Amino acid sequence: MIGDMHCHTTMSDGSTTPEMLVQYALDAGLDFIAVTDHDTMAGVQTAVNVGKRKGLKVIPGVEVSTYDAKTGRNVHLLCYMPRKTEKLEKMINNTLKNRNEAIKGVIDEISKKYPITYEDVLKAAGGAQCIYRQHVARALMERGYTYAVFSDLNGRVFGDIPYEVNFPEVREAADIINQSGGVCCLAHPGRYDSLELAWELAEAGKIQAIELSHPANSESDREEIEKIIKKYWLVPMGGSDYHGYYISYPHPLGTCTTPGEALDALLKVREELNK
Numbered sequence: 001m002i003g004d005m006h007c008h009t010t011m012s013d014g015s016t017t018p019e020m021l022v023q024y025a026l027d028a029g030l031d032f033i034a035v036t037d038h039d040t041m042a043g044v045q046t047a048v049n050v051g052k053r054k055g056l057k058v059i060p061g062v063e064v065s066t067y068d069a070k071t072g073r074n075v076h077l078l079c080y081m082p083r084k085t086e087k088l089e090k091m092i093n094n095t096l097k098n099r100n101e102a103i104k105g106v107i108d109e110i111s112k113k114y115p116i117t118y119e120d121v122l123k124a125a126g127g128a129q130c131i132y133r134q135h136v137a138r139a140l141m142e143r144g145y146t147y148a149v150f151s152d153l154n155g156r157v158f159g160d161i162p163y164e165v166n167f168p169e170v171r172e173a174a175d176i177i178n179q180s181g182g183v184c185c186l187a188h189p190g191r192y193d194s195l196e197l198a199w200e201l202a203e204a205g206k207i208q209a210i211e212l213s214h215p216a217n218s219e220s221d222r223e224e225i226e227k228i229i230k231k232y233w234l235v236p237m238g239g240s241d242y243h244g245y246y247i248s249y250p251h252p253l254g255t256c257t258t259p260g261e262a263l264d265a266l267l268k269v270r271e272e273l274n275k
Contacts, residue, residue: 137157
């Protein structure tokens with residue numbers, strides 16, 4: 001068995017619906033996936049139901065946006081299979097609220113140069129639980145100002161406009177994930193230069209898994225991550241961070257994968273956490 005444990009849908013900043021994500025995973029020869037939209041689990045149940053009908057195992061998840069108070073860097077945590085979600089949902093819903101408030105200012109500034117409206121962007125966002133810059137770019141595409149979500153215009157439009165979102169602190173967020181009964185996994189440590197943080201979180205028992213196979217992890221990153229895995233018995237995860245065409249560089253489903261043995265280990269950890 002093999003799967004992709006890091007996938008986004010139209011419920012956040014992905015271009016693929018939960019239904020189509022399941023079909024694409026089957027087309028790619030995967031046996032399981034995890035739906036891990038940014039700060040929302042709105043697409044999980046649909047994917048689970050479609051997966052049951054079509055023969056694909058879907059793991060409930062969410063990618064929690066945080067920051068490291070020591071370095072000021074962004075950090076993403078993957079939460080798999082939470083059980084008691086009240087505190088978790090309060091935290092991620094607050095992030096969605098902050099994101100939506102921040103993007104309104106961006107849209108206001110862009111609308112001074114280009115005739116797009118907030119309603120245009122809402123339409124482009126479809127069923128997403130939050131508006132992302134990809135949706136703003138999609139609105140510009142609809143008006144004919146650019147040919148792609150990620151283009152030179154995208155860089156110019158967003159380059160000088162402040163976009164600041166208040167995220168929860170990573171250590172506090174990890175505690176809330178643990179309290180939810182979910183497995184806490186540090187996502188793509190190589191992307192935000194989080195290897196030192198990975199050692200700290202692993203030693204403190206705040207994470208039980210870590211993303212080993214990811215497009216943003218370099219070979220040297222993976223070597224360091226493997227050391228952390230061996231010392232603290234973390235579950236090694238693999239995921240493509242699939243966003244469909246809402247990403248600046250292509251990596252289709254199955255670009256990075258998780259073997260069935262790792263999924264089994266993840267399920268065992270989850271059982272231990274909820275005893």
